[in-house]
Amino acid sequence: MDRQVPLVQLRGVGKRFDAGPWVLQGLALEVAAGEFVSLIGPSGCGKSTLLRLVAALSRPTEGEILIEGKAPRLGERGTVFLFQEPTLLPWLTVRRNIEIPLRIRGVGRRQRQALVEAMLGTVRLKEAAGKYPRQLSGGMKMRASVARALAQAPRLLLMDEPFGALDEMTRHHLNEELLEMRERAGWTAFFVTHSVAEAVFLSSRILVMAANPGRIHADLRVDLPYPRTADTRETDAYLRQVAEVTHVLRSVEAGGEGGVR
Amino acid sequence: MSVRWRGAWHWLLPLATGVLFVAVWGAATAVFRFPSYYLPSPLEVAEAAWAERATLVRAAGSTVSGAVIGFLCAAVAGGLLAMFLASSRWLRTAFYPHVLIVQMFPVIILAPLFVLWFGAGLHSVSAITFVIGFFPVVANATQGLISTDRNMVELFRMSGAGFWQEFWLLRVPYALPYYITGLRISASLAMIGAISGELFAGSAAGGTGGLGFMVIIYNSQLRTAEVLATGFTACLCGFLFVGAVQVVGWVLLRKWHESYDQTE
Structure with a gap:
């Protein structure tokens, strides 16, 4: 992959709230345009905090974050956040939302x-538009x-466990x-999840994070070709990757030291 | 069929208990032979209401005018003050305690002052209604404006929304159900406010005084049946008033708000 200018760069990024303990420390990362990066790790490892820093919803306490070489600003075009809850405005119809x-x-x-x-056509909600x-x-x-996120034509899509509350079949479909939508639009993604299977299915790269303070424990490539379909989940390669990531995650939860880079 | 019956029971049951109550009241007046100035029978109250119908209707019109003017002022001023208070934490800290003081200040003490300032009659009655109905609107609307869902606020900020876009497209519609709740409480207080206003500041100048004013007159003549008839008239007006506000709430919220879900 062409990696001249990384889309997202993190240099020594740390975050603490007031005088509390460090939630994130010493994060260094480069993400190229077109990558699909999942963040996975135990609760409290700062996955969502990291996402919020990239979204400029919060500022790093130390270090710097660059998007296309510049510090991100809140409300900038191109960066779109998909929340854990649907966050639809209840007084507006689907179309207006x-x-x-x-x-x-x-x-x-x-x-x-x-x-x-x-977008209504893409997400198959034409019937429910009103x-x-x-x-x-x-x-x-x-x-x-x-649909609301993608209608904004994002360059960088930040997703904070968006399908966590759904049943497994619905989650698979989504x-x-x-x-499919990414094939067409080609945005770069950060995706927070608790599900190893979901991370492997979606991502080109998985960051396994450790807690106290939150840090990147392992940076894993997923060697499965796109486009991926429902059948991908039944291939040996996929199952092997799931097992591998699960193993790394278990070592994090057991308090294993030293990352796999 | 069972659903229809359940619907019917919603009406029949309170009707039956109401009939029972009136029957017990009627029986008590018959058995104990209370003098009618002490406790008139339901029939005497109904006769008094019919005989005084013209006066009562005119008095009710006067009271409802005071209630509506006071209520509308409370609705508008309360909404505007809530927007002001919600715009900054400092403003809330500086001014909210004073709003509470206005609420706690006994209206009985304010009433003679209003008469002094505005003269007896509609102006003073409306002002008293306003003071009584103002606080629930301010308190509820402010609460609604400051408790906007955090994710929604962030969605707006990430979309590059300015202060006024966030305010009009998000905070105000989000606060609407809270505001309507404030209006409902205020409406239920409006008739009470107007009648208490009339007790202190009522005037028969320019026609019949309001219901509160008529109560003073009937009471001074020991016409207890008429006093009770006046009370029931006020009750009926109160129901209509609150009902009208409920309809407004229904029109604005029925499509999207959970409180209007079809399921019971």
Whole structure:
């Protein structure tokens, strides 16, 4: 892969809240455009904190974060965050929910409508476009949330365990759809998850994190070709990768020292 | 069928207990032979209501005017003050205690002052209603404006929203159900506010005084049946008033708010 200018760079990044203990310390990382990076690790290892730092929702206490060589600013175009909950505005229909970030950005009405219609088709929510969030199932709500994120044409998509609350089959479907959409749009992804299987299925790279303080314990490549489909989950290569990542994760949880780089 | 019956029971059961209550009241007046100035029978109250219907309707119109004016002022001023208070933590710290003082200040003490400032009649009655109904609106709306879902706020900030976009497109609609709750409480207090206002600041100038004013007159003549008829008239107006606010809430929230879910 061409790695001239990394899209995201972390240099000695550390984070603590007030005078509390260090949540993250000494993070160094380079992510090239087009990578799909999953963050996995025990609770409290700072996965979500790291995501929020990259989103500029929070500032690092030490070190620096660069996106295309510049410090990220909150509200900048190109970086989009997908929350753990669907975070749909209950008083707006699905269509208006997908539209709202575009409206905030001042995208013209015509263009807005075209983008929203296209996204509704992509996430298969055309029928539900006029419904309110409370009328939707959990999976449909998350689809609407994904559509809202992707309608903004992200360059960098930051996802904080977006499918964690869904049942396994729905999660599988959404994982497959997410990869399909990525094939077409080609954004770079940071994806926080607790599921090794999900991380392996989606990612080109997995960062296994350790806690106290949060740090990168292992930086693993996933050698499975894209496009990946439901069948990928039944291949030996996939199962082997799942076993490998699980092993590394277990060593972290057992308090193993020293990372695999 | 069972659903329909359950629906019917919702009406029949309170109706039956109401009939029972009136029957017990009627029986008590018959058995104990209370003089009618002490406790009139339900029939005497109904007769008094019918005989005084013109006066009661006019008085109710006057009271409802005071209640509506005071309530609308409370709704608008309460909403605006809530926006002001919600805009900064410092403003809340500086001003919220004073809003509480206005709420705690006994209206009985304010009433003569209002009469002094605005004269007896509609102005003073509306002002008293306003003071009574103001606080629930401010308290609820402020709470709604400051408790916006954190993720939603971050979604807006990540989308590059400015202060006013965040305020109008997110905080205000998010606070709407809280505001409506404040209006409901305020509406239920409005009739009480207007009638208490009339007890202190009512005036028959320019026609009939309001229900509160009529109570003073009927009471001074020991016309207890008329006093009770006035009370029931006020009760009916209160129900209509709160009902109207409920309808407004229903129109604004029914499509999206959980409190209007079809399931019981």
